[in-house]
Amino acid sequence: MSAVPADGGAGLWMLAWRRLRDDRVAMVALGIVAAFLVMLVLSATGLVAADWEEEVGVNYAPPTFVGAGPATAAATAAAVPVPDNPFDPLAQDLRALRAQLGTEQTAARRASLPFGADKWGHDIVKKTIKGGQTSIVVGLVAALVAVGLGTLFGAVSGFYGGLVDDLFNWFYNVFTSIPSILMILTVAAVLQHKGVTTIVLILGLTGWTGPYRLIRAEYLRHKAREYVLAADAIGASAARKMFAHIFPNVSHVALVQLSILAVGFIKAEVILSFLGFGVPVGVVSWGSMLNEAQNELLLGKWWQLTAAAVAMAVLVTAFSLLADALRDALDPKVKP
Numbered sequence: 001m002s003a004v005p006a007d008g009g010a011g012l013w014m015l016a017w018r019r020l021r022d023d024r025v026a027m028v029a030l031g032i033v034a035a036f037l038v039m040l041v042l043s044a045t046g047l048v049a050a051d052w053e054e055e056v057g058v059n060y061a062p063p064t065f066v067g068a069g070p071a072t073a074a075a076t077a078a079a080v081p082v083p084d085n086p087f088d089p090l091a092q093d094l095r096a097l098r099a100q101l102g103t104e105q106t107a108a109r110r111a112s113l114p115f116g117a118d119k120w121g122h123d124i125v126k127k128t129i130k131g132g133q134t135s136i137v138v139g140l141v142a143a144l145v146a147v148g149l150g151t152l153f154g155a156v157s158g159f160y161g162g163l164v165d166d167l168f169n170w171f172y173n174v175f176t177s178i179p180s181i182l183m184i185l186t187v188a189a190v191l192q193h194k195g196v197t198t199i200v201l202i203l204g205l206t207g208w209t210g211p212y213r214l215i216r217a218e219y220l221r222h223k224a225r226e227y228v229l230a231a232d233a234i235g236a237s238a239a240r241k242m243f244a245h246i247f248p249n250v251s252h253v254a255l256v257q258l259s260i261l262a263v264g265f266i267k268a269e270v271i272l273s274f275l276g277f278g279v280p281v282g283v284v285s286w287g288s289m290l291n292e293a294q295n296e297l298l299l300g301k302w303w304q305l306t307a308a309a310v311a312m313a314v315l316v317t318a319f320s321l322l323a324d325a326l327r328d329a330l331d332p333k334v335k336p
Helices: 008-022 024-044 073-079 091-108 124-160 162-176 180-191 196-206 209-222 226-233 238-275 286-299 303-329
Strands: none
Touching: 008 024, 008 303, 024 124, 024 303, 124 162, 124 196, 124 209, 124 238, 124 286, 124 303, 162 209, 180 196, 180 238, 196 238, 209 238, 226 238, 238 286, 238 303, 286 303
16 A cells, blocks of 8 residues: 555645646746647657758858848859860750759759758758757657666665665766766767767766665655555565555656756757767757857858757756756645
8 A cells, every 4th residue: 555545646746736837937937848849749740840951041041130141152153154175065055054053053042041051051940940859859768768777776776775775876886986977978989879879878878876866765765664564564566565655655756857867968968969979960959050050150150059059048948947846846845
């Protein structure tokens, strides 16, 4: 039997929702996070930004509110006629074909876009949306992996204690003795293969220590309570006591850790991609956009950097505020 009555769990979550609903900042943050998640779903299903790789603008097309800038070097070079070979019998036909292709490309590519274009002519708005899909998926899935591992290790360590607890604590101390960024880079160098799955494994396998510490402490506190002793008296198995009786009473800790780690992992993906350990060529993320933008800044092309940085800052800030509000709402010590 559980310490929480049949309607106690629902009451706890309903109370947490009421606290969250009364917090205006939290509700605004929740709306922003929900909007980003809807954008992720639309992008993943191909309803939005499916054609982000199309070259719709001229190279480095400026934002519309800035106005079309001077002709780029590529456009200028394209306008200069290529000298013909006087001995080539197809010279006239080639001249006509070049003129036709030049007219079509000029008509197809726009001189400015709502928020500009990159060096290939890709729409920055669509590229930011597609990049957000990659960064958010990496952050959420890696957080699920880390919280899952931390919860499992913490539950086993805290429930059994003894040598099992000592073994997990040794493992925990090894991981925490190494700075997190060095651990991430070490695992990235070992795995070598670039890809979204690799980034998820890197972050998930190095980020479980925080959830482990908190979940272990909760299990140490709960395993001696009356409802666990009663479950033991009726012959409940260890797995049932750990995950059917104790875990529902500590699940709020795992949920808060999930929201906190998602924020950190989104930023970590950006750092990894910026350093070249992230997504492979052909896959866009906010980190890869910032990596490209560092060279564009030397040319005065600031719009790709601004789009990726603003999108990431808005999501991370909203997620952080929501995580803080969720932690306060789920804290049983806070009175309604």
